[in-house]
Amino acid sequence: MRFVLPKGRLLTGSVEILQKAGIEVRLPQGRELMTKNGEYSFLLAKSFDVPVYVEHGIDIGIAGSDIVEERESDVFVPLELPFGKCRLSLAIPKEKSVKVEEMDGFRIATKYTNLTRKFFNEKGIEVEIIKLHGSTELAPKIGIADAIVDIVETGNTLLANGLIELEKIMDISAVLIVNRICQKTRFEEINGLILKLKGVVEDEF
Numbered sequence: 001m002r003f004v005l006p007k008g009r010l011l012t013g014s015v016e017i018l019q020k021a022g023i024e025v026r027l028p029q030g031r032e033l034m035t036k037n038g039e040y041s042f043l044l045a046k047s048f049d050v051p052v053y054v055e056h057g058i059d060i061g062i063a064g065s066d067i068v069e070e071r072e073s074d075v076f077v078p079l080e081l082p083f084g085k086c087r088l089s090l091a092i093p094k095e096k097s098v099k100v101e102e103m104d105g106f107r108i109a110t111k112y113t114n115l116t117r118k119f120f121n122e123k124g125i126e127v128e129i130i131k132l133h134g135s136t137e138l139a140p141k142i143g144i145a146d147a148i149v150d151i152v153e154t155g156n157t158l159l160a161n162g163l164i165e166l167e168k169i170m171d172i173s174a175v176l177i178v179n180r181i182c183q184k185t186r187f188e189e190i191n192g193l194i195l196k197l198k199g200v201v202e203d204e205f
């Protein structure tokens with residue numbers, strides 16, 4: 001069975017929960033991106049790319065639900081995991097705060113262009129979206145955007161940059177994702193793993 005795990009902040013939680021479910025995780029070392037431990041293989045990918053690997057044939061992965069939603073990934077999501085908890089929110093400089101309904105024509109900086117488009121479309125508000133790959137809070141600060149859509153966890157980054165949360169768009173957590181074909185062809189094995197992970201989640205949290 002092949003697992004793809006996200007590099008970065010979700011890695012520790014991912015390894016921990018798999019180990020507790022009895023999977024002996026061995027992470028690639030040095031510049032390696034893939035390693036084997038008996039019947040299991042472990043791949044390390046950028047967090048944004050994890051659902052792509054699972055959609056295209058890797059059996060199982062752990063990803064942020066924000067990424068799965070943003071990419072509209074065609075994967076099976078059997079289980080929410082108890083880490084990586086945060087939210088996607090619309091935020092604006094404190095002194096420029098307006099109602100969301102008054103944001104027609106606003107420029108919104110974000111890494112999450114699809115979710116942002118959907119959010120404003122559903123409200124019938126037309127905005128211009130500026131795609132960034134991080135440090136989104138900088139954009140309104142220097143005036144290239146009016147507001148941002150970004151992840152909020154503690155709220156410290158918003159506060160440090162003079163922004164306030166106007167509206168929560170969605171709650172986020174790490175999720176288990178499974179390749180759709182694999183879920184059917186290796187049902188017993190996959191289901192066994194899901195049940196073990198569910199047990200860990202229920203016992204510990």
Ligand SMILES: Nc1ncnc2c1ncn2[C@@H]1O[C@H](COP(=O)(O)OP(=O)(O)OP(=O)(O)O)[C@@H](O)[C@H]1O
Nearest residue numbers: 007008009010047048064065066084085086151153
């Ligand atoms: N405070 C947080 N900020 C950002 N992401 C968080 C936070 N808390 C949990 N997450 C989850 O972690 C994922 C991002 O992880 P990480 O920051 O390692 O990836 P990244 O932003 O793609 O990395 P990079 O900085 O290398 O581009 C998010 O998609 C989200 O699901």
Ligand SMILES: O=P(O)(O)OC[C@H]1O[C@H](OP(=O)(O)OP(=O)(O)O)[C@H](O)[C@@H]1O
Nearest residue numbers: 134135136151152153154155156157158
């Ligand atoms: O509410 P907080 O606890 O402050 O966390 C949210 C911040 O953390 C993340 O940034 P990250 O450090 O991953 O950098 P990035 O903006 O370059 O992605 C996210 O994009 C926010 O900026």
